[in-house]
Amino acid sequence: MRGAPTRRGRRQTITPAGLILVVFGFLALTLIVLMPAKAGARYLDGAGTATLKNSPVEPVEPEASPPSASSDTGDTGGASSSATNSGGGLGIPGFPVISRILCLRQCVSSSQPTPGAIIAVRGDHLERVTRVIFRSKSGWIRAKWRTRNRAAVRVTVPKRAVRGFLAVVDSSGNRTRSPRELRILPVSAIPVEVFPVRGPITFGSGGSRFGAGRPGHTHQGQDVSAACGTKLVSVRRARVLYNQWDDGGGNYVVLHNVGTSTNFVYMHMIRRSPLKVGQLVPAGGAVGRVGTTGSSSGCHLHFEYWIGPWQTGGHPIDPLPYLRSLLK
């Protein structure tokens, strides 16, 4: 009984040594054969990207160099993975590219979404993106795309997402990180009231004021001078009551402020507003552009503030104190 195991053991100590040699030889051969293939595979969708699939996308400091300057980011932990990404992405047709992120709904601004907001990730080669990856306090959150095409992927910002870089992953596992951090702000940061003209303005004097004399009537609003084409936005969350033409007001809209009995009127716009009657507009949402259509001389916004229904029972008040308060 004792002899047999020893003999067998001796035989085994010899066999593994041989095995190791064989394995080493095989490994060496495998490496020689596979190395060029692996290098080549970095330019294909499949094999070369398998290693990227599960590698975390590390956030880097905002001050860090852009991903393309990979050699300068050695001081951050994410440098190696970002270098691999950009290195692998250079010159590859079909590799997803992110140029910018635009907030579409439930936004603080066009670049600042809130949890639950809808954003558009703009770029190129995004038609095969399957997931958008957000940062959260406990790691990464994967969100499925809502709509996608080559130039953009729309996605809902997950409730637990926090400020950080986001990444997209396509069906081949190709992963690309946004060039900038996405700032996700609380829903409470969404503006309630916004000044209606998005550019330099002057209020003018006498004749531009509420109550100033006009042929046959008095001025029912405040004129706000601004360059032709300056963007006009909704002061509050509002519903579109009218969007039409008048020989006096030119292209004008009347917006009803949701949850109030007040209405705001925008006149003399350069062209017809893109808004549809009945549509809801968020505070800060586009209304049109400054013009001088209708009975007007010089580009300006004629702004009216009505308490109660516009022209049908309500009355206008002087909007200037309110407009001034919005500039503070």
Ligand SMILES: [Zn+2]
């Ligand atoms: Zn006016």
